[in-house]
Amino acid sequence: MKFSNQRPFSYPKAHENRLHPNDPAVRGPRIALFKLALKNFLLLQLLFLGLFAYIFGALFQATSHTHNLKVLYVDYDQGLVGTIIRNAYKGLQGDSFPTLIEKPGAEFPTPGDLREAVCKTRYWAALFVQPGASSTLETALTQPSNAYDKNDLVKYIWNEARYPTVVDSSISSNLQTLSATARIGYASHDWTTTITNTSAATYSTFADPWHLASINIQPTAQGSRLIYNTLVIILILIQEFFYLGTINGLYERFNIYSRLNPHRIIAFRFALSAAYTLIGSLCVAGMVWAFKAGWHVNGNQFALTWAILWLFAHVNFLTMDVFSVWLPPQFVPMALITWVIFNVASILLPFQLSAAFYRWAYVMPAHEVYQILIDIWSGGCNPTLSYALPILFIMELSSFCLSALGTHRRAHYALIKQEADKAIMQMRVDTAIKIEQENQRGLQRTRTATRSCGEIHDEKTEEQVDERTPEYEEQPHRLELARTIEKADEEIKRQQTRTSRNMHFGPSFGVSFGGGDD
Structure with a gap:
C-alpha cells in the first residue's frame, strides 16, 4: 500500500511514493534494521560504559593514594x-x-x-x-x-x-x-x-x-602545562587517524593496491607517513615552544622533543593502520577510541596515585613518550630511557611488520575484487546476450504463429509485426526472462558478498581538495 502526504514541503519528492510501514516489502528490512540497531546500541553503550569506568577508575580516590x-x-x-x-x-x-x-x-x-x-x-x-x-x-x-x-x-x-x-x-x-x-x-x-x-x-x-x-629542578608554571599530558596527546592521535583515513581513501580511489607491487606500496606509505608525522611533530613542538611563557628550555631540548614526538606519532600511525587492516570494519572505530582512552589514562596521573591494576599501561606509547619528555625538559632528571625507548621501538617495529603484512593482504584481496568485478561484468553481458536471444526467439515464434493464421503479409516489417501483435508482451517466455534476470542478480550479489567479506581498506575519507580521477 502506498500513501502520499499532500502538505507542502520544501522537498516534495521526499514524501512521494512512500510505502506504508506495514507493507510486506518494508516489514522484513525494518525488522533487520531494528535488530542491527539494537545490537550496535548495546555494543556502543557497553564500550563507552567500560571506557568511562576505566578512566574514572584511574582517577578514583587519587588523593587517598598520596x-x-x-x-x-x-x-x-x-x-x-x-x-x-x-x-x-x-x-x-x-x-x-x-x-x-x-x-x-x-x-x-x-x-x-x-x-x-x-x-x-x-x-x-x-x-x-x-x-x-x-x-x-x-x-x-x-x-x-x-x-x-x-x-x-x-x-x-x-x-x-x-x-x-x-x-x-x-x-x-x-x-x-x-x-x-x-x-x-x-x-x-x-x-x-x-x-x-x-x-x-x-x-x-x-x-x-x-x-x-x-x-x-625545572620550574614549570606556564598555563599550557595543563594540556601536555591530555589534549596534546589526543590531538596527535586524531591527527594520525585523519591522515590515515585520507591515504586509505586515495589508495582505494586510484586502485593502487591492484596496480603496484606491495613492496613499492609499503615503501611509499612508510615514507609518506614518516614525512607527515615529521612535519606534524614539528608543529606540535613549535607550539609548545611558542607558548612556553618563560619556561627555561633550550634549542637542544626542542630538537629532542621534536624527535620523540615524531617517533610517537609514527608509532600511532602504524598502530592505527594495523587496526584498520586486521579488525573487522565495524570494530575499527571502537578500537580507535579505546586506544585513545588507554593512552590518555596512562599519563593523567603517576601510577602511584592509581590502583595497581593500571600499571599494565607501562606498555602504552603515550606513557613512554611522556616519561621521555619529562626527562628531556628537566635535563635528564627522569631516567626512564632504559625501558621507554625500547618499548617505543618494539611497537614501531612490530606495527610496521603487521602493517606491511596488511598491505600484502590488501593487494591480494584488491586483485580478487578486480577479478570478481570482471566476472560480474561478464555475467551481466552474458545475461544481456541471453535476454536478447530470448527476445529474438520470442519474436520468431510470434512471426511464425501470425503467419500460420494468415494475419501478416511478407512485405510487412518486423516493427509492424510488433505493432500488430501486442499479445507478444504476454508470451510465457517473458516469465523465463524474468527468472533469468533474477538468478543473475542473485549470483552477482553472492559474488559481491564473498568479495567484500575480506576486502576492506580501513577508515577512509573523501578527498576534499583537488584532483580528478586518473
Whole structure:
C-alpha cells in the first residue's frame, strides 16, 4: 500500500511514493534494521560504559593514594628543628599526605646528593634541615640583634616538570603545610628557661622562625602545562587517524593496491607517513615552544622533543593502520577510541596515585613518550630511557611488520575484487546476450504463429509485426526472462558478498581538495 502526504514541503519528492510501514516489502528490512540497531546500541553503550569506568577508575580516590609518593627527609642539624618537623609529620601522616622517609646524613653527605636522588626519581622530593639551624634560631631568640637568613634553614628539592599539577598540590603544598605546622610547634616549645628578655625581634622569630625554601629542578608554571599530558596527546592521535583515513581513501580511489607491487606500496606509505608525522611533530613542538611563557628550555631540548614526538606519532600511525587492516570494519572505530582512552589514562596521573591494576599501561606509547619528555625538559632528571625507548621501538617495529603484512593482504584481496568485478561484468553481458536471444526467439515464434493464421503479409516489417501483435508482451517466455534476470542478480550479489567479506581498506575519507580521477 502506498500513501502520499499532500502538505507542502520544501522537498516534495521526499514524501512521494512512500510505502506504508506495514507493507510486506518494508516489514522484513525494518525488522533487520531494528535488530542491527539494537545490537550496535548495546555494543556502543557497553564500550563507552567500560571506557568511562576505566578512566574514572584511574582517577578514583587519587588523593587517598598520596601516601605512595615518597619524600626523602635528612636532618643535617640533629637539633630541635628536626625534632619539631618529625613531630609535625606524625600529626599529618595519613593516606592523603606523602610519606616522609628519613635517612641519615651519612648516606647523603651534601644537598647535591639529595638532588641526585630526586633527579633519578628515587623520591618525589627531598626535605632537609641545614646544619646549625637550631643553634641559629636559638641565638636569634636570645640575642635579637643577630640577624639570620630565614630562607637558609629548611629547604626541599623537587622537580615541577614531573607531573606539574600533581607535584604542585601533592608535594609542594603538603610540604609547605608540614613546614607551617612545624613552625607552630616550634613557637609552642617551652622557652622560659632560655629567653630572659623579650623584644619585637624575639616575637618576630617566634611567629616566623624560618621560610621553607624551594629548590626546583625545572620550574614549570606556564598555563599550557595543563594540556601536555591530555589534549596534546589526543590531538596527535586524531591527527594520525585523519591522515590515515585520507591515504586509505586515495589508495582505494586510484586502485593502487591492484596496480603496484606491495613492496613499492609499503615503501611509499612508510615514507609518506614518516614525512607527515615529521612535519606534524614539528608543529606540535613549535607550539609548545611558542607558548612556553618563560619556561627555561633550550634549542637542544626542542630538537629532542621534536624527535620523540615524531617517533610517537609514527608509532600511532602504524598502530592505527594495523587496526584498520586486521579488525573487522565495524570494530575499527571502537578500537580507535579505546586506544585513545588507554593512552590518555596512562599519563593523567603517576601510577602511584592509581590502583595497581593500571600499571599494565607501562606498555602504552603515550606513557613512554611522556616519561621521555619529562626527562628531556628537566635535563635528564627522569631516567626512564632504559625501558621507554625500547618499548617505543618494539611497537614501531612490530606495527610496521603487521602493517606491511596488511598491505600484502590488501593487494591480494584488491586483485580478487578486480577479478570478481570482471566476472560480474561478464555475467551481466552474458545475461544481456541471453535476454536478447530470448527476445529474438520470442519474436520468431510470434512471426511464425501470425503467419500460420494468415494475419501478416511478407512485405510487412518486423516493427509492424510488433505493432500488430501486442499479445507478444504476454508470451510465457517473458516469465523465463524474468527468472533469468533474477538468478543473475542473485549470483552477482553472492559474488559481491564473498568479495567484500575480506576486502576492506580501513577508515577512509573523501578527498576534499583537488584532483580528478586518473
